[in-house]
Amino acid sequence: xxxxxxxxxEPRQSGEAQLGVLxxxxxxxxxxxxxxxAYGVLGLPWQYGRTxxxxxxxxxxxxNLGPEWRGLSLTMPLKEEAARLAARVxxxxxxxxxxxxLVRVPAGEGQAAWAGFNTDVAGLARAIRNAGLDAxxxxxxxxxxxxxxxxxxxxxxxxxxIAIAARRPGAAQDLATRLGGVIEVLALGDAPGFAPSLxxxxxxxxxxxxxxxxxxxxxxxxxxxxYDPWPSPLAERWNAAGxxxxxxxxxxxxxxxxxxxxxxxxxxxxxxxDEERVLAAMRAASVER
Numbered sequence: 001x002x003x004x005x006x007x008x009x010e011p012r013q014s015g016e017a018q019l020g021v022l023x024x025x026x027x028x029x030x031x032x033x034x035x036x037x038a039y040g041v042l043g044l045p046w047q048y049g050r051t052x053x054x055x056x057x058x059x060x061x062x063x064n065l066g067p068e069w070r071g072l073s074l075t076m077p078l079k080e081e082a083a084r085l086a087a088r089v090x091x092x093x094x095x096x097x098x099x100x101x102l103v104r105v106p107a108g109e110g111q112a113a114w115a116g117f118n119t120d121v122a123g124l125a126r127a128i129r130n131a132g133l134d135a136x137x138x139x140x141x142x143x144x145x146x147x148x149x150x151x152x153x154x155x156x157x158x159x160x161x162i163a164i165a166a167r168r169p170g171a172a173q174d175l176a177t178r179l180g181g182v183i184e185v186l187a188l189g190d191a192p193g194f195a196p197s198l199x200x201x202x203x204x205x206x207x208x209x210x211x212x213x214x215x216x217x218x219x220x221x222x223x224x225x226x227y228d229p230w231p232s233p234l235a236e237r238w239n240a241a242g243x244x245x246x247x248x249x250x251x252x253x254x255x256x257x258x259x260x261x262x263x264x265x266x267x268x269x270x271x272x273x274d275e276e277r278v279l280a281a282m283r284a285a286s287v288e289r
Contacts, residue, residue, distance in 0.1 A: 015045070016045050016046065016047070016068065017044075017046045017047075017068060017069075017070035017263075018046070018047050018048075018049075018066075018068045018069045018070065019035065019046060019047070019048045019049075019069070019070050019071050019072065019073075019263060020032075020048055020049040020050055020051055020072060020073070021035075021048075021049075021050050021051075021072070021073040021074075021075060022050075022051050022053045022058070022061070022072055022073070022074055022075070022078055023052075023053065023074065023075030023076055023077070023078055024052050024053060024054050024076075024077065025052070026050050026051065026052050026053075026075065027050075027052070028228045029050050029075065030227075030228075030249075030252060030285070030286050031048070031050065031073055031075075031252070031256060032048050032049055032050055033285040033286070033288060034252065034253060034256050034282045034285050034286050035048040035073075035256060035259070035260065035282075036048050036285070037281040037282050037284065037285035038256070038257070038260045038272075038278050038281060038282050039260075040281065041274065041277055041278045041281045042260075042264065042272060042273060042274075042278065044264070046070070046263075053078065054077060054078075055077050055078055055080075055081040058078055058081050058082065058085060059081075059085055062085060062102075062114060067112070069104060070103065070104060070263055071101065071102060071103040071104060071259075071262065071263045072101070072102045072103075072114075073100065073101060073256070073259055074099060074100045074101065074102065075100070076144070076145065076146070079098045079099055079100050079145040079146075080097060080098060080099075080145055082099035082100070082102055082116055083097055083098055083099040083116055085114065085116075086099055086102060086114050086115060086116030087105065087107065087113035087114060087115060088105075088113075088115050088116070089115070089116040089117070089118075090115075090116070090117045090118070090268065092117070092118040092121050092122070092152070093116050093117055093118040095152065095179075096118050096121065096145075096148045096149055096152055097148065097178070098118050098120070098145045098146075098148050098149060099116035099117065099118060100117070100118055100119055100120050100255070101116065101117040101118070101119050101258075101259050101262055102114040102115070102116055102117075103115050103117070103262055103263060103266065117258075117259075117262055117268060118149060119255040119256075119258035119259050119262070119268060120146060120149035120153075120251075120255050121149045121152045121153045121156065122153075122254070122255065122258050122268065123251045123252070123253075123254040123255025123256070123257075123258060124149060124150060124153040124200075124223075124225070124251045124254075124255070125153040125156045125157055126250075126251075126254040127223070127246075127248070127250040127251040127253075127254050128153065128154075128157060128198070128200075128223055129157065130250055130254070131221075131223065131246050131250070133197075133198050133221055133223060133246070134197040134198060135153075135154045135157040135158065135159050135197065135198050136157075136158060136159055136160050136161070136197050137159070137160065137161040137162075137192075137194055137195060137196050137197040137198070138150075138151075138154040138159050138161070138162050138163075138196070138197070138198045138199075138200060139162075139163045139164075139165060139186075139192055139196045139198070139199045139200070139217060140154070140162065140163070140164050140165070140199075140200050140201075140202060141165050141166070141188070141199065141200065141201040141202060141203050141211075141213075142164075142166055142201065142202035142203045143164055143166035143167075143168060143171040143172040143174075143175050144202060146202040146225055147164065147166075147175065147202045148175060148179065150200045150202055150225070151164070151175075151179055151183065152179075153200075154198075154200070155181075161182075161184075161192070161194045161196075162181075162182075162183050162184070163183065163184035163185070163186055163192040163193075163194070163196075164176060164183060164184070164185055164186065165186040165187065165188050165189075165190060165192075166185075166186075166187070166188060167187075167188055169185055169186070169187050172185045172186070173185045188211055188212050188213070189212030189213065189214060190214060191214035191215075191216040191217065192216075195216075196216065196217060196220050197220055197221075198220060198221055198222075198223065199217050199220060199221070199222045199223070200222075200223045200224075200225070201222060201223070201224045201225065201226070201232075201234055202225050203226075203234070204226065206226075206229070206232075206233070207233075208226075208232060208233045208234035208237075209233030209234075209236075209237075211234065213234075213237065218237065218238055218241040218243055219241070219243060220243065221243060221244045221245070221246065222234065222235065222238045222243065222244070222245040222246065223245075223246045223248070223251075224245060224246065224247060224248055225248035225251060226247070226248055227247045227248045227249040227252060230247045230249070231245065231247070232247075235247070249286055249287070250283075252286065253279070253282050253283050253286050256282060257275075257278070257279055257282060260272060260278065260282075
């Protein structure tokens with residue numbers, strides 16, 4: 001799911017450019033290796049780094065970037081602040097209120113602005129499909145920015161029933177109201193009023209060891225957006241129950257591929273040259289130590 005509308009970003013096939021991932025914590029991020037592998041295959045002399053940054057510092061950080069900066073990947077806790085700061089957003093970012101990708105666009109008189117995209121939805125949907133999982137009855141754990149993308153991804157895969165289970169049911173209810181449709185709201189530890197086919201966890205991977213989970217949920221596959229450490233404490237509980245658990249690493253790669261399309265072509269639907277080889281290189285880089 002991308003539902004793209006082309007931004008004003010100019011396709012850039014050659015010349016040096018600076019890109020990077022921002023967030024906190026960020027030291028564990030595999031994005032620099034994954035993106036660098038893609039630009040290596042494409043023959044682009046682009047540099048992609050990482051910067052520790054919290055939401056309060058994002059506006060100043062963007063204002064101080066020089067013209068060599070082409071685009072940025074955003075992770076937690078920056079996704080909602082990035083949506084606020086973007087001069088324009090694509091339809092998926094507009095629907096979700098979440099931006100995980102910024103690309104520089106002209107703003108006149110030598111100035112620059114930033115167009116925002118949400119590639120998490122497409123990345124998660126592609127990863128769930130790649131794993132052969134059934135999203136028709138999905139329970140999402142968590143009610144933050146990534147949970148929004150998980151719900152939209154499930155819908156794009158034909159979900160007929162969706163529930164949100166969160167520590168803060170009030171936040172989950174606000175999310176359900178904002179997204180519309182029929183979404184059941186639960187407290188963590190409760191079971192949904194339907195037979196689930198998939199659980200998607202958007203909870204921080206390190207903090208899930210003691211989270212209360214209904215036994216019914218641990219009888220269906222888990223897709224955990226966390227990937228470091230892996231298996232996560234939640235995945236270990238699924239494994240102990242004899243049920244399959246999938247890491248978020250494929251989601252990271254798939255959403256990064258959509259980001260590469262945006263950074264190279266300005267459009268999340270515009271495939272890059274030799275895309276299968278690019279994707280293979282990105283996957284290989286994601287598992288390197």
